[in-house]
Amino acid sequence: MLTQQQLKENVAVAAIDYVLPYLKPDTIIGIGSGSTADLFIDQLAQFKSRFKGTVSSSERSTTRLQSHGIEVFDLNDISHVPVYIDGADEIDAGLHMIKGGGGALTREKIVASVADQFVCIADESKCVDYLGAFPLPVEIIPMAREAVARQMAALGGRPKLREGFTTDNGCQILDVAGLRITDPKALEARVNNIPGVVTCGLFAIAGAGVALISTQTGVEQRKPA
Structure with a gap:
């Protein structure tokens, strides 16, 4: 039986495989916040020479990215973000999410809104039939x-x-x-x-376009039901 930490590590690796085709010398990708995003950042560091840099949704993620030598740009200076990678506190079959357990929901929503594609990375414990068990x-x-x-x-x-x-x-x-x-x-x-209200942690009007969900039998790629 895989632990939750192992599930998170597996989906971070799978997310790297997913974003590799996007990583070009002039590419800037969006990075979210939280424990699963932290693991993704750590995996991303080994490929930092392949792409230009990132935009970040929190000071926490910015600090972690910079500690790996990955450049973080101001979103106001960026015209194109092909993909945004972030976790979720809950996610349903329609890929609507509750986010913000770490408090970065507004900046997460802003960065997600300018990306061509939002990829949610999560372990199976975050999957629910109805949102709301997580406050x-x-x-x-x-x-x-x-x-x-x-x-x-x-x-x-x-x-x-x-x-x-x-x-x-x-x-x-x-x-x-x-x-x-x-x-x-x-x-x-x-x-x-x-x-x-600045914003709420529902990401439903613009939910994820794809989810990578780490399960006991592997990482599943899911689209909105």
């Missing part, structure tokens, strides 16, 4: 904390401030438990429209 992160402007919390409670959630945490954008996060998300696109649009 939904909602990044908020601090002055709107209680106003947003009341609206999330009205939607059936149990919002809780992530104590002692500030995002790379200087904002706060409400983690909203108790949601069973049957229409992730509609909920994403509704939550994002609440005044004071």
Whole structure:
């Protein structure tokens, strides 16, 4: 029986095989955040001479990339990102995701939005029939904390401030438990429209184009159902 760490390591290797055809001397790829993305970065380092560099969705990933000698560019200076690689806290059969357990959801969503293709890398424990068992992160402007919390409670959630945490954008996060998300696109649009919300951790309106899922029998490539 493979451990979760071994499953993550396997999918990081599979992700390298997936992105190798994209790695050209002028290529800049997008890199996400989290423990699985960390493993992907470590694997990517051995191929750093093949491509120009990266754009990163968090200070954590930027530090790790630079420690390997991989150049990180400002997204404002980049016109083309062919592929973005990132993990997920939950993913359903439609490749809609909850992300943001590490707090980088806004920058992850920004980098994903400019990439030609979003590739989600995850182990099988992240696969669910319905999103919501993992509390939904909602990044908020601090002055709107209680106003947003009341609206999330009205939607059936149990919002809780992530104590002692500030995002790379200087904002706060409400983690909203108790949601069973049957229409992730509609909920994403509704939550994002609440005044004071920077963005929520639903990646459904623009979900992953492909998922690499690490299982006990190997890494499976999945497309939206």
